[in-house]
Amino acid sequence: MNFVKRIFARETPFFLVCPALIWQFLFLYIPLLVLFVDSFFRYSNKIKSFYFTFLNYQKILQPSSLKIFLNSFFLAFETTVICLLVAYPLAYFLVFKSKKFRMFLLLLLILPSWTSIIIQIYAWFFLLKKGSILSQSLYNMGFISEPFHMLNNHFAMIVGMVYCYLPFMALPIYASLENIDRKLIEASADLGASRFITLSKIILPLSAYGILAGISLVFIPAFGEFAIPELLGGSKKLFWGNVIVGKFLDYRDWNSGSAFVYSGVLLPVIFLFLIYYVIKSINKFRFKC
Amino acid sequence: MNNEKVTFFESLFSKIFIIVFYLVLIFLFLHAQNIYKFFFIKERVVNVYAFRNIISEDVFSEFKKKTGINVHVTYYDTNEEMFAKFRIDKGKGYDVVLPSDYMVELMTNAELLHKLDKSKISNYSKIYKRLLNRFFDPGNKYTLPVYWIPYGIGFNKEVLDYDDVKSWKAVFEEGALREKLDGRKISMLNDALEAFFLGSIYLFQSSRNLNDEQMEKVKDLLKNQKKFIECYTEAGAKYLLLSDIVPLVVIPASRIKDIYSEGSYGFIVPEEGSLMEICSAGIPIASQNVDLAHQLIDFILSKKSGISSFDDYGYIPSNKESFHNIDIKTLFGRSVLFDDKFFDKLHVIHNEIPSHKIEEVWFSVKTS
Amino acid sequence: MLSNRLTNLGSSVDWILMVERKNPFIRFLHPFFTYSAYLFLYVPVFIIAVFSFNDSAISVRWHGFSLRWYAKLFYTQEIIDALNVSMVVAISSTILSVLIATALIFGSSRWKSWVSSVIFYPNIILPDIALAIGVLSLFTYLKVPLGYGSLIIGHTIVGLGFSIPIIRARFIELDPVLTEASLDLGATTLQTFRKVIIPLMRPSLIAAGLVSFTLSLDDFLIAFFCSSPKVQTLSIYVYSQLKETVDPSINAISVLLLALSSVVTLLLCSLKIVDQVIGNE
Numbered sequence: 001m002n003f004v005k006r007i008f009a010r011e012t013p014f015f016l017v018c019p020a021l022i023w024q025f026l027f028l029y030i031p032l033l034v035l036f037v038d039s040f041f042r043y044s045n046k047i048k049s050f051y052f053t054f055l056n057y058q059k060i061l062q063p064s065s066l067k068i069f070l071n072s073f074f075l076a077f078e079t080t081v082i083c084l085l086v087a088y089p090l091a092y093f094l095v096f097k098s099k100k101f102r103m104f105l106l107l108l109l110i111l112p113s114w115t116s117i118i119i120q121i122y123a124w125f126f127l128l129k130k131g132s133i134l135s136q137s138l139y140n141m142g143f144i145s146e147p148f149h150m151l152n153n154h155f156a157m158i159v160g161m162v163y164c165y166l167p168f169m170a171l172p173i174y175a176s177l178e179n180i181d182r183k184l185i186e187a188s189a190d191l192g193a194s195r196f197i198t199l200s201k202i203i204l205p206l207s208a209y210g211i212l213a214g215i216s217l218v219f220i221p222a223f224g225e226f227a228i229p230e231l232l233g234g235s236k237k238l239f240w241g242n243v244i245v246g247k248f249l250d251y252r253d254w255n256s257g258s259a260f261v262y263s264g265v266l267l268p269v270i271f272l273f274l275i276y277y278v279i280k281s282i283n284k285f286r287f288k289c
Numbered sequence: 290m291n292n293e294k295v296t297f298f299e300s301l302f303s304k305i306f307i308i309v310f311y312l313v314l315i316f317l318f319l320h321a322q323n324i325y326k327f328f329f330i331k332e333r334v335v336n337v338y339a340f341r342n343i344i345s346e347d348v349f350s351e352f353k354k355k356t357g358i359n360v361h362v363t364y365y366d367t368n369e370e371m372f373a374k375f376r377i378d379k380g381k382g383y384d385v386v387l388p389s390d391y392m393v394e395l396m397t398n399a400e401l402l403h404k405l406d407k408s409k410i411s412n413y414s415k416i417y418k419r420l421l422n423r424f425f426d427p428g429n430k431y432t433l434p435v436y437w438i439p440y441g442i443g444f445n446k447e448v449l450d451y452d453d454v455k456s457w458k459a460v461f462e463e464g465a466l467r468e469k470l471d472g473r474k475i476s477m478l479n480d481a482l483e484a485f486f487l488g489s490i491y492l493f494q495s496s497r498n499l500n501d502e503q504m505e506k507v508k509d510l511l512k513n514q515k516k517f518i519e520c521y522t523e524a525g526a527k528y529l530l531l532s533d534i535v536p537l538v539v540i541p542a543s544r545i546k547d548i549y550s551e552g553s554y555g556f557i558v559p560e561e562g563s564l565m566e567i568c569s570a571g572i573p574i575a576s577q578n579v580d581l582a583h584q585l586i587d588f589i590l591s592k593k594s595g596i597s598s599f600d601d602y603g604y605i606p607s608n609k610e611s612f613h614n615i616d617i618k619t620l621f622g623r624s625v626l627f628d629d630k631f632f633d634k635l636h637v638i639h640n641e642i643p644s645h646k647i648e649e650v651w652f653s654v655k656t657s
Numbered sequence: 658m659l660s661n662r663l664t665n666l667g668s669s670v671d672w673i674l675m676v677e678r679k680n681p682f683i684r685f686l687h688p689f690f691t692y693s694a695y696l697f698l699y700v701p702v703f704i705i706a707v708f709s710f711n712d713s714a715i716s717v718r719w720h721g722f723s724l725r726w727y728a729k730l731f732y733t734q735e736i737i738d739a740l741n742v743s744m745v746v747a748i749s750s751t752i753l754s755v756l757i758a759t760a761l762i763f764g765s766s767r768w769k770s771w772v773s774s775v776i777f778y779p780n781i782i783l784p785d786i787a788l789a790i791g792v793l794s795l796f797t798y799l800k801v802p803l804g805y806g807s808l809i810i811g812h813t814i815v816g817l818g819f820s821i822p823i824i825r826a827r828f829i830e831l832d833p834v835l836t837e838a839s840l841d842l843g844a845t846t847l848q849t850f851r852k853v854i855i856p857l858m859r860p861s862l863i864a865a866g867l868v869s870f871t872l873s874l875d876d877f878l879i880a881f882f883c884s885s886p887k888v889q890t891l892s893i894y895v896y897s898q899l900k901e902t903v904d905p906s907i908n909a910i911s912v913l914l915l916a917l918s919s920v921v922t923l924l925l926c927s928l929k930i931v932d933q934v935i936g937n938e
Contacts (some may be wrong), residue, residue: 011303016764017772019757020817022311024776027810031791034798059645064652071656086694093691105695107926112698114922116875118892119911122899123701126708126908130534133704149534152520166698224784227877231899234520235479238655241786248790249366249882251644252373261787319801341886364886378800524900 039258056259065260069267072240075229076222076268079161080169083218084211086162087170092203095177106174113167120164121231128156128232152234160232165222169214176210177203208279216272223268240264335581337362338371338380339387343436343568345601348594355588358581368392375401380573384582390567390637393432394425402431403572409583412590415608419632420567424639432569435589436604438541439635440483440564443526446553446622448536457491457559460539461514469536474519476526476538481651483564484511486638487539490562496636504642504650511654530554541566542620543603555622558634565635568604702915709908726909736910739894746808746890747873753809754816754869755862761821762828763850773825780818788814789882796883807883808890812876816869823868827861860928867925875918 008015039057041050059065094105112120127134130149138144150156180203188198226241235242240260247257337349341364349360365371368389379401380386388396396402407413410433420434442454449459449469458465460475478484486496488507493499499507519535526538527548538544545556570589572582588594592614595606599615606612617625625631640647712723730736765773780788792811796803831854839853855862877892884893891914898907 008303011300011307013764013767014304015307016760017768018307018311018764020761020821021772021776022308022315023757023810023813023817024780026315027795028779028788028791028814031795032787035791035794038794062649064649064656067656068652089687090691090694093687097687107923108695108699110926111919111922112702114871114875115915115918116877116892116895118877118895118899119914120701122895122907122911123705125899126705127701130532133708149519149532163697163701166694220782220784224786227881227896231896234518235522236515236518236520236655238652243652244786244790245881248793250369251367252369254794257790261790265784265787319796319799319806321806322802322804366886373797522900528901 035254035258036262038255039262042255050255056256057263059256060259060263068238068240068243069264071237072223072225072264073267073271075157075161075225075239076219078158079165079222080215080219082158082162083166083169084214087166087173087214088211091170091174091177094174109167109170109174113171117164117227121160121228124156124160124163124232125151128159151232152236154233157229157233160228161222161225164228165218168217168221172213172217173207173210176207176213180206205283208283212272212276212279215275219272220268223264333357333581334359334361335385335578335585336360336383337385337387337585338383338573339364339385340389340568341366342602343387343598343604344589345594345598347597347601348589351594351597352585352588356584358584360585372396375399375573379575381575383573384576384578385570385585386573387435387568387570388432390423390425390569391640393569393571396571397426397431401574403574403576403579403582404430405433405572405586406583409580410587410590412587412592412608415592415610416590417607417609417612417627419629420607423567423637425637426569432571433586433590434567434607435570435586436568436595436598436606438543438566438568438604439558440478440487440539440541440566441556441558443530443538443540443542443545443554443556445530445533445536446555451555451557451623454537454557455560457487457561459537459559461488461491461510463513463517466537470517473535474517476520476522476529476535477514477518478523478539479521480523481647482638482640484654485647485650486564486636486640490564490636491559494562496564497639498641504646508650508653511650512657515654515657542605545622546603546619549619549622553622556620558631560634562634562636565637567637705908706912706915709905709912711905713905726905727913729906730909730913733906735889735894736891736906739889739891742805742808742884742888743874743891746805746812747870749805749809750812750816750873751866751869753813754820755824755866757813758817758820758824758865759858759862762824766828773821777818777821780814785815785876785878786882789879792879793882803883803885804888808880808888811879811883812869812873815872815876815879816865819868819872820865823865824858824861827858831857864925864928867921867928871918871921871925874914874921 040052040054042053042055043050060069090109094102094109098105126132128150129135135144135148135150184202184206185198188202193201224241224244226239226245229235229237229239229242243260244257244264247253247260335358337360339362346362349362352358352360363383365374368391371386371388372392372395374380375386375396376399386402393402407429413433416434420437421429423434426432442457442460444454449466453459453466453469460477478487485507488510489495489499489503492506492510493503495503520529522529523540523544526540527544529535530538531548531551540556542556545554548554570586572579572586576582590608592608592610595608595611596614598604599606599611603620605620606615612627709726710722710724711720712725713720761773789811792807792814793803796807801807835853835857875892876890877896880890880893881896884890889897891910895907895910895914898904
């Protein structure tokens with residue numbers, strides 16, 4: 001017994017660390033690895049077993065499949081751009097312009113990001129559907145000829161996407177703007193720079209990494225979004241997320257599904273690296289001047 | 290801290306022990322349900338694996354009342370999900386399974402179903418003849434049809450009449466109903482196979498195989514249709530009709546039944562023909578309660594079960610006596626004669642085209 | 658940190674405000690834009706909340722105040738089941754996340770840092786779809802039916818991803834002098850653990866718990882892949898209802914879920930502010 005106690009005392013760290021590592025490897029890394037390997041196999045009814053092939057990936061290179069990646073890319077891109085254009089002035093206002101209500105406004109900004117996405121979708125569904133108060137009021141005020149259904153189109157989809165992802169863009173930008181050393185701004189003012197120059201040459205570059213963080217937090221999930229296009233966009237377009245859902249849940253074709261997953265995971269990552277290098281090189285260029 | 294030495298092997302052994310300990314813990318956690326069932330539940334049970342919203346739960350509770358045997362139902366959402374599972378474990382743990390038509394063929398080819406002993410099924414003679422002896426189970430050696438439903442056009446009777454929608458033109462050709470639609474659009478099914486074969490039935494009356502040129506035509510047809518589609522959905526069609534967002538939807542007839550009482554809605558199987566789904570009952574090969582399974586299938590086929598399922602979910606029972614006792618008007622909005630001519634128009638999907646080709650068509654339709 | 662920032666802000670905000678006053682266009686437009694954005698964020702939610710009390714099933718007109726949709730929640734069995742599932746899964750995954758994360762942080766305190774950090778980055782970085790599909794495929798290969806197990810495991814993965822950095826951040830800041838002092842004064846490791854370390858770490862433990870709880874409750878994506886027809890979370894229930902019928906009881910569920918999430922988030926934020934303030938002293 002003493003022997004056991006001795007060993008146990010020595011191995012306590014391992015005992016403690018094990019659950020987390022086992023959890024991580026067993027439930028995350030190993031399944032993903034198996035899926036990756038799976039993506040190189042297909043089932044053949046003729047030989048009643050799986051065989052090694054690149055066909056799954058080749059099929060993705062067909063125009064119809066590539067268009068799906070493009071769809072997702074443009075959706076994510078449009079969402080990210082709009083979020084950025086709205087979030088930056090918003091964060092700027094919070095950091096530099098609001099003294100009294102700042103904490104309160106920040107809280108209001110954080111709250112929506114901690115609610116279920118399905119409820120956020122429902123919120124716009126309720127507002128944009130035919131019998132909603134919005135269409136009814138627009139009709140009553142004479143803006144439209146009859147109350148109509150504002151769902152099942154691109155507009156509704158983008159509204160939903162921006163609504164769900166705006167806080168994720170705004171918060172990192174807020175954090176990075178807040179971290180800017182005030183003395184730099186004051187120095188710029190003292191040296192006679194106009195507001196605009198201060199903004200573009202000092203504030204914007206210093207918040208670049210916040211922008212990058214915001215873009216990552218929006219672009220990557222937006223790329224994989226399938227619920228909003230289905231519920232608010234009327235399933236009129238297929239996105240990468242929809243195909244994954246179809247292949248994994250409906251048709252149970254995991255081989256081509258895995259190939260789809262892995263090719264899709266690469267795209268946003270590459271895009272983000274591109275932006276990162278662009279920002280880095282702009283900064284380098286700037287410091288040279 | 291203890292300074293006594295522990296040998297390398299002792300250390301390694303204890304590490305392995307710890308890992309195994311956690312793995313066993315996780316294993317117990319994952320299989321907790323099965324362990325509970327194994328040790329604690331000993332009554333007579335028949336396990337059913339079924340599609341949702343086809344058979345009424347009352348049927349199972351009536352069965353329990355009548356025979357004292359408990360029925361435990363698990364639901365699956367798609368045939369493929371069931372097939373993938375059965376391919377691995379041969380349906381172990383289930384006694385009755387309810388696959389759709391085309392899936393029966395796949396299952397019999399993979400030898401996943403038990404042969405049926407028709408002498409144990411007293412209601413066999415009452416099954417509507419046109420539903421028997423189909424391509425997916427010739428001679429009905431493995432399955433018996435329990436419910437069926439046609440696909441077609443559901444519409445608002447206040448906006449359109451039966452004449453307007455008697456042909457698939459109303460759904461596929463843009464100009465056909467323009468004045469009556471008055472700027473509104475329609476809704477279409479969101480399933481690649483179903484959409485593809487509805488188009489193929491409209492153009493070529495085929496639900497089996499098409500050559501490449503014909504496939505292109507179907508692809509163009511579906512692409513053109515997209516312009517006046519409000520939404521691709523099956524489940525949401527009911528809501529679209531009720532809220533008067535679209536006056537015309539493509540759905541299986543059972544969906545109309547839910548809203549029949551809320552206004553005047555009709556359903557029609559267009560003259561070019563349409564798809565039909567036949568829901569069959571079979572016994573997985575690994576079942577351990579084959580006799581009980583036969584009893585349950587017989588009960589599902591009985592007249593009362595058919596009527597009560599129709600009342601709940603709108604699927605038409607295969608028992609002739611049942612469907613003389615149901616109100617077909619609640620499905621079609623008017624009375625309909627189920628004669629040979631009617632069934633001649635209905636096709637069960639008998640797909641011989643490789644699935645990736647259909648997927649390619651669907652992708653290009655949806656990305657256009 | 659926040660309190661320091663607020664004092665430093667004073668001068669530059671004044672400067673900017675001074676400049677702003679000279680440009681009426683910006684002076685008006687910027688706040689207008691900001692407050693419109695906030696309206697955009699909150700009006701839809703407000704409308705849902707208002708109409709959850711509307712005494713009418715379909716009509717958009719106000720028919721009178723009524724709690725009947727909330728009452729309906731209580732006798733719809735599916736909703737009660739979904740609520741149970743959500744709660745059980747959220748609480749279980751929270752407890753698991755915090756426990757496992759804490760064990761990891763303590764156990765690896767003498768090891769290299771990447772064990773407790775880098776290995777767990779993918780939990781946050783990878784899209785949830787990939788996580789969910791991983792769990793789904795594992796369960797299918799092991800022939801374990803989906804349900805509580807898969808949901809809890811999936812949510813714990815995400816929970817770990819957030820809990821580990823939160824707890825680790827606080828753990829690193831712990832002054833080892835305190836631990837040494839406690840041990841020198843004769844307390845056993847266990848006593849030191851219980852009476853010294855845990856109380857010091859308590860804010861981060863609570864924060865990690867609140868974060869995991871909210872993430873699990875609000876999760877849709879993982880539940881979408883990992884739930885079964887019998888075991889559904891509230892989000893999945895709302896999703897299935899959204900596709901088929903829309904009746905104000907969904908508004909009621911939404912309001913309740915929103916209220917719950919908001920309460921937890923507010924707790925979390927108040928905790929962090931308190932913690933920051935204490936940390937600065």
